[in-house]
Amino acid sequence: MRRVATNNAFGVLLVLFLALFPMFSSDFRLELMGKFIVFIIFAIAMDLVWGYAGLLSLGHAVFFGLGGYMLAISYSLQNGVPSFMTRFDITEIPTLMKPLQSIPAALLIGLILPSILAGIIGFFIFKSKVSGVYFSLITLALAKLFEMLVVNLQMYTGGFNGLMGLPRFPIFGEPMSLTAYYYMVLIITVLVYLFARWLTNSHFGKILKSIRENESRISFFSYNASNYKIFIFIISGFLSGLAGMLYVPINGFFSPLDVGLNMSTMVILWLAIGGRGTLMGAAVGTLIINWMSNLLSEQYPELWQLFIGVIIVMVVLFFPDGIYGTLKNRFGTYFDSLLNRKIDENMEMEMEKRDYANNLS
Amino acid sequence: MKKWLGKVIAVGLACTVLLAGCGQSSGSESGGSEGDGIKIGVLFSDSGVTAMGEKGLKNATLMAIEEINADGGVKGQQLIPVYEDYASDPSMAATKAKKLLLQDNVTAIVGGYTSASRQAMLPIIEQNDGVLVYPMSYEGEEYSKNIMYVGPVPNQGLEQFIPWLTENKGKKFFLIGSDYVFPVQVNKQVKELLKLNGGEVVGEDYVPMGQSEFASIVNKIKEAQPDVIFSVLVAESAAAFYKQYDNYGLSPDTMPIASVVTNETDLSAMGGEVGEGHISALPYFQTVDTPENKEFVTNYHAKYGEGPIDTLMQSAYYSTYLLADALEKAEDINDAGQLIGAFAGLEIMAPEGEVTVDPENNHVKLNFRIGVANKDAQFDIIEESEAPAPEPWSKLLFPDHEEPWKK
Numbered sequence: 001m002r003r004v005a006t007n008n009a010f011g012v013l014l015v016l017f018l019a020l021f022p023m024f025s026s027d028f029r030l031e032l033m034g035k036f037i038v039f040i041i042f043a044i045a046m047d048l049v050w051g052y053a054g055l056l057s058l059g060h061a062v063f064f065g066l067g068g069y070m071l072a073i074s075y076s077l078q079n080g081v082p083s084f085m086t087r088f089d090i091t092e093i094p095t096l097m098k099p100l101q102s103i104p105a106a107l108l109i110g111l112i113l114p115s116i117l118a119g120i121i122g123f124f125i126f127k128s129k130v131s132g133v134y135f136s137l138i139t140l141a142l143a144k145l146f147e148m149l150v151v152n153l154q155m156y157t158g159g160f161n162g163l164m165g166l167p168r169f170p171i172f173g174e175p176m177s178l179t180a181y182y183y184m185v186l187i188i189t190v191l192v193y194l195f196a197r198w199l200t201n202s203h204f205g206k207i208l209k210s211i212r213e214n215e216s217r218i219s220f221f222s223y224n225a226s227n228y229k230i231f232i233f234i235i236s237g238f239l240s241g242l243a244g245m246l247y248v249p250i251n252g253f254f255s256p257l258d259v260g261l262n263m264s265t266m267v268i269l270w271l272a273i274g275g276r277g278t279l280m281g282a283a284v285g286t287l288i289i290n291w292m293s294n295l296l297s298e299q300y301p302e303l304w305q306l307f308i309g310v311i312i313v314m315v316v317l318f319f320p321d322g323i324y325g326t327l328k329n330r331f332g333t334y335f336d337s338l339l340n341r342k343i344d345e346n347m348e349m350e351m352e353k354r355d356y357a358n359n360l361s
Numbered sequence: 362m363k364k365w366l367g368k369v370i371a372v373g374l375a376c377t378v379l380l381a382g383c384g385q386s387s388g389s390e391s392g393g394s395e396g397d398g399i400k401i402g403v404l405f406s407d408s409g410v411t412a413m414g415e416k417g418l419k420n421a422t423l424m425a426i427e428e429i430n431a432d433g434g435v436k437g438q439q440l441i442p443v444y445e446d447y448a449s450d451p452s453m454a455a456t457k458a459k460k461l462l463l464q465d466n467v468t469a470i471v472g473g474y475t476s477a478s479r480q481a482m483l484p485i486i487e488q489n490d491g492v493l494v495y496p497m498s499y500e501g502e503e504y505s506k507n508i509m510y511v512g513p514v515p516n517q518g519l520e521q522f523i524p525w526l527t528e529n530k531g532k533k534f535f536l537i538g539s540d541y542v543f544p545v546q547v548n549k550q551v552k553e554l555l556k557l558n559g560g561e562v563v564g565e566d567y568v569p570m571g572q573s574e575f576a577s578i579v580n581k582i583k584e585a586q587p588d589v590i591f592s593v594l595v596a597e598s599a600a601a602f603y604k605q606y607d608n609y610g611l612s613p614d615t616m617p618i619a620s621v622v623t624n625e626t627d628l629s630a631m632g633g634e635v636g637e638g639h640i641s642a643l644p645y646f647q648t649v650d651t652p653e654n655k656e657f658v659t660n661y662h663a664k665y666g667e668g669p670i671d672t673l674m675q676s677a678y679y680s681t682y683l684l685a686d687a688l689e690k691a692e693d694i695n696d697a698g699q700l701i702g703a704f705a706g707l708e709i710m711a712p713e714g715e716v717t718v719d720p721e722n723n724h725v726k727l728n729f730r731i732g733v734a735n736k737d738a739q740f741d742i743i744e745e746s747e748a749p750a751p752e753p754w755s756k757l758l759f760p761d762h763e764e765p766w767k768k
Contacts (some may be wrong), residue, residue: 087546
């Protein structure tokens with residue numbers, strides 16, 4: 001008999017809430033929520049790497065940004081040579097960027113390129129057994145490098161000023177409405193969540209977790225830890241690129257500040273607050289921190305960052321497993337038993353009957 | 362025991378902060394009479410990389426609103442400022458602009474700092490038919506029917522400055538700038554103007570934003586021996602460059618740094634001794650001798666303390682006054698087209714002197730001044746005149762560019 005877990009009950013409630021959200025929210029709030037749901041995909045991608053494989057990547061926004069920039073540049077190329085190019089006397093679209101003129105091609109490239117980059121980086125880092133803080137430092141440098149690259153290649157990327165006026169996903173000709181786009185994002189996010197859950201519960205996921213706990217022991221059992229790490233890094237890069245591409249149309253703007261150190265640390269924060277190592281924690285942390293930042297900054301434009309800082313310190317002090325992680329650890333079993341009491345009662349009766357039958361015979 | 366103590370202190374701190382916050386917010390809400398008033402969005406950064414520069418603009422804007430209200434407001438109604446912090450993040454600027462327009466229903470927004478922040482807001486403002494009053498100098502080549510560009514575009518600073526430099530300081534120019542759109546655009550016009558005035562470029566260099574190491578560039582300058590170093594370095598790079606110029610024993614007597622950006626705030630960041638003798642051309646200096654400016658400087662210092670006042674803050678200040686005049690003039694202030702239309706042709710006595718809004722292109726005709734920095738981190742004004750009319754698309758670079766406002 002399958003037991004109903006807290007995770008599922010909570011997940012269903014959350015999805016239900018998000019699905020009903022457009023009915024009672026203003027367009028502005030709906031757009032914000034849509035953006036945050038996109039962030040959940042990014043947080044899940046990061047969670048796979050940090051929460052499950054124990055690799056603290058400080059430059060994950062590189063993959064997010066790479067995906068995003070492919071789509072954003074593609075949008076900018078739709079009406080001939082964009083103004084950020086003509087400013088630097090480029091009168092023809094460079095050959096390397098020609099494929100991006102087609103949006104479907106850009107969508108594909110935006111998924112493949114981050115995965116390939118993740119694969120290459122993963123290959124060099126993990127095959128040479130770099131780990132722990134050195135891994136974090138390399139990824140940190142990578143984030144800074146990517147940011148500088150985007151800024152300095154301004155004739156191709158729009159530079160520091162970024163790319164503006166991007167439309168809402170006109171894949172099939174006409175741009176989508178906000179609500180349609182919102183539901184598309186929500187469905188994709190649920191699919192990503194289910195995929196990540198399947199992955200982490202599989203044999204592969206268990207090995208990942210054992211790598212996190214004790215890498216030398218799992219290597220001793222003849223598992224090649226670095227291959228597993230490269231693989232999860234590629235998947236994470238793929239999902240981050242996906243998140244970046246979904247973010248571009250809903251934000252309508254893409255600049256180096258969306259792809260560099262800032263974004264890389266934000267996603268770590270969401271995970272730390274929500275609870276790393278639990279996929280639901282990634283979702284909870286992302287929603288809580290983003291909504292709090294937005295609402296507090298509206299209420300207290302001068303002090304909001306102080307509040308957020310204090311809240312983060314408090315969570316780290318009192319709930320080191322994050323909000324969802326702690327709730328799950330402390331009350332998870334209680335909720336589980338609540339949800340399963342009926343089932344348990346039935347089972348107990350069955351058992352008693354069986355015992356009785358056994359005694360008789 | 363120790364752990365326990367730490368937690369208690371943390372909780373205590375958090376409670377104090379929260380209480381302080383609540384106290385402050387309830388105070389500010391009771392200040393303005395909600396309901397009947399004209400809501401004005403004020404959108405600058407209180408945190409992040411450009412917060413240092415933006416704070417002054419925010420202060421000046423809020424001060425102007427307060428003064429206008431003390432004078433009886435607009436159409437008998439008080440202006441209600443709705444302030445939002447966008448944390449130096451262009452994406453957040455776009456979000457906040459949307460919030461101000463859709464949630465708060467503000468009549469207009471005064472704000473924006475970097476071109477990135479303006480560009481991020483532009484589509485939002487246009488889609489929701491709002492009005493943005495943008496107080497910064499910027500690179501031009503832009504026109505939106507929903508934006509009032511109150512700061513100068515490059516041609517307004519350069520058309521008189523370059524001939525003055527070639528006449529008084531020499532013909533050989535070394536161009537240096539931060540590597541983004543604004544400096545590149547400015548230097549394009551500088552090069553054209555030099556051709557017209559018989560000057561020549563002996564070197565050109567761009568450094569990444571935020572760079573503070575200039576040893577190799579100073580060496581290049583020493584080799585090239587220019588008469589003028591024309592700098593479009595911004596923020597911390599400017600201060601660092603002036604300092605290292607000084608350290609390497611170069612002298613403004615033979616090789617001054619000329620700039621259309623470096624203002625009093627930059628001077629006080631690098632120190633008066635370092636900046637002394639270098640030249641800037643800007644619409645406004647704190648030392649401008651008009652009654653309006655004396656009042657502005659005295660009031661600002663009384664309200665926010667004795668800090669440097671620069672052209673950008675002044676611009677934010679009179680932008681708000683321009684907005685008030687436009688609100689007064691427009692029949693239906695909630696119609697963006699009418700409100701922007703009401704700006705056209707407005708004249709105002711700003712601290713910098715008379716300022717006129719161009720009748721067509723949403724830009725502004727300002728003043729032109731050349732100042733030489735002194736050791737008190739202020740400028741001695743040596744030239745004063747009216748600046749030429751704003752050309753968002755410089756006639757020099759784009760002789761037959763279409764004029765989008767004529768459509």
